[in-house]
Amino acid sequence: MMRHDLLIHDEQLCKQRGVRLTCQRRRVLKIIMQSPLPVGAYDILQKMDPPAAPPTVYRALDFLLQQGLIHRLATLQAYLVCEHPDASHQSQFLICSECGQVEEMEDSNIQKSLDLAASQAGFSCSNEVVEIMGRCVQCAGEGH
Amino acid sequence: MMRHDLLIHDEQLCKQRGVRLTCQRRRVLKIIMQSPLPVGAYDILQKMDPPAAPPTVYRALDFLLQQGLIHRLATLQAYLVCEHPDASHQSQFLICSECGQVEEMEDSNIQKSLDLAASQAGFSCSNEVVEIMGRCVQCAGEGH
DNA sequence: CAATGTAATGTTATAATGTAACAATTATTG
DNA sequence: CAATAATTGTTACATTATAACATTACATTG
Ligand SMILES: [Zn+2]
Ligand SMILES: [Zn+2]
Ligand SMILES: [Zn+2]
Ligand SMILES: [Zn+2]
Numbered sequence: 001m002m003r004h005d006l007l008i009h010d011e012q013l014c015k016q017r018g019v020r021l022t023c024q025r026r027r028v029l030k031i032i033m034q035s036p037l038p039v040g041a042y043d044i045l046q047k048m049d050p051p052a053a054p055p056t057v058y059r060a061l062d063f064l065l066q067q068g069l070i071h072r073l074a075t076l077q078a079y080l081v082c083e084h085p086d087a088s089h090q091s092q093f094l095i096c097s098e099c100g101q102v103e104e105m106e107d108s109n110i111q112k113s114l115d116l117a118a119s120q121a122g123f124s125c126s127n128e129v130v131e132i133m134g135r136c137v138q139c140a141g142e143g144h
Numbered sequence: 145m146m147r148h149d150l151l152i153h154d155e156q157l158c159k160q161r162g163v164r165l166t167c168q169r170r171r172v173l174k175i176i177m178q179s180p181l182p183v184g185a186y187d188i189l190q191k192m193d194p195p196a197a198p199p200t201v202y203r204a205l206d207f208l209l210q211q212g213l214i215h216r217l218a219t220l221q222a223y224l225v226c227e228h229p230d231a232s233h234q235s236q237f238l239i240c241s242e243c244g245q246v247e248e249m250e251d252s253n254i255q256k257s258l259d260l261a262a263s264q265a266g267f268s269c270s271n272e273v274v275e276i277m278g279r280c281v282q283c284a285g286e287g288h
Numbered sequence: 289c290a291a292t293g294t295a296a297t298g299t300t301a302t303a304a305t306g307t308a309a310c311a312a313t314t315a316t317t318g
Numbered sequence: 319c320a321a322t323a324a325t326t327g328t329t330a331c332a333t334t335a336t337a338a339c340a341t342t343a344c345a346t347t348g
Pocket of ligand 4: 241280
């Protein structure tokens with residue numbers, strides 16, 4: 001279920017940026033990529049083979065977040081790959097409470113409405129968290 | 145700095161709804177109201193006098209959240225009073241990274257854009273988390 | 289290459305947030 | 319009052335994340 005092309009893409013991206021996608025960082029990234037659902041830091045930790053300690057995982061996560069290769073869901077305290085890691089972007093997430101699937105959106109209308117409301121309040125945004133919980137189209141289709 | 149009228153309002157609201165704003169729940173609510181900034185569960189715990197154990201605080205928080213008397217900020221893992229607890233509502237929060245102040249908004253444009261994007265994806269929302277980090281108008285004004 | 293400085297990792301311990309499970313108590317109802 | 323339900327007390331533990339310091343790998347430059 002992993003997209004190998006995405007990993008290669010991320011590697012090239014890091015090379016272009018002059019940052020190092022080291023062994024540990026790549027291992028963590030691969031674990032996240034191989035998961036069909038967002039994974040917690042300790043889920044990743046368990047899948048580390050050979051084993052690792054929490055700081056190793058969290059450092060890798062920090063790096064991957066900084067490089068925009070993954071996102072963190074604040075409501076789930078879990079991590080998932082970014083599908084469009086080329087440019088820095090603000091995403092919105094649709095999180096299905098039933099199957100756990102998450103869809104990453106980049107909706108410009110949402111973006112505009114957020115920026116407008118913030119600027120009207122004199123607020124200058126640095127980061128926007130939008131996480132919508134509910135039922136995805138598949139789960140909603142399967143009856144109540 | 146606490147709004148006593150809000151506490152009275154919340155008490156009446158609970159009475160109307162036939163739910164019990166018990167002693168422990170009121171103590172937790174008052175602690176949150178008295179704090180100028182969002183408070184963590186363990187901050188509340190420390191302020192409980194006479195002392196209490198974590199489950200006591202979390203149960204009270206669960207109740208207050210269910211009744212809509214407080215909100216939880218997923219990004220901060222902290223709690224703050226709702227200023228308009230009368231009707232169930234979706235809020236958006238402006239969180240200042242500098243001073244920690246949080247402003248609760250109920251922006252209908254944001255609401256609409258979220259609902260539209262979700263429905264276009266066939267997604268039925270149950271709960272929406274919108275937390276915008278940045279600098280508030282005061283802190284942005286104070287130079288650099 | 290050797291010396292040096294920087295970046296990354298290893299390791300141990302601990303902090304911070306939240307919950308499970310069951311007993312005891314209090315409030316409500318018939 | 320007896321029975322029931324709701325709330326609270328208590329202990330222990332689960333989960334998520336970080337601090338602090340030692341060690342290793344990498345890069346730079348003389
Ligand atoms: Zn993305
Ligand atoms: Zn689903
Ligand atoms: Zn509110
Ligand atoms: Zn501020």
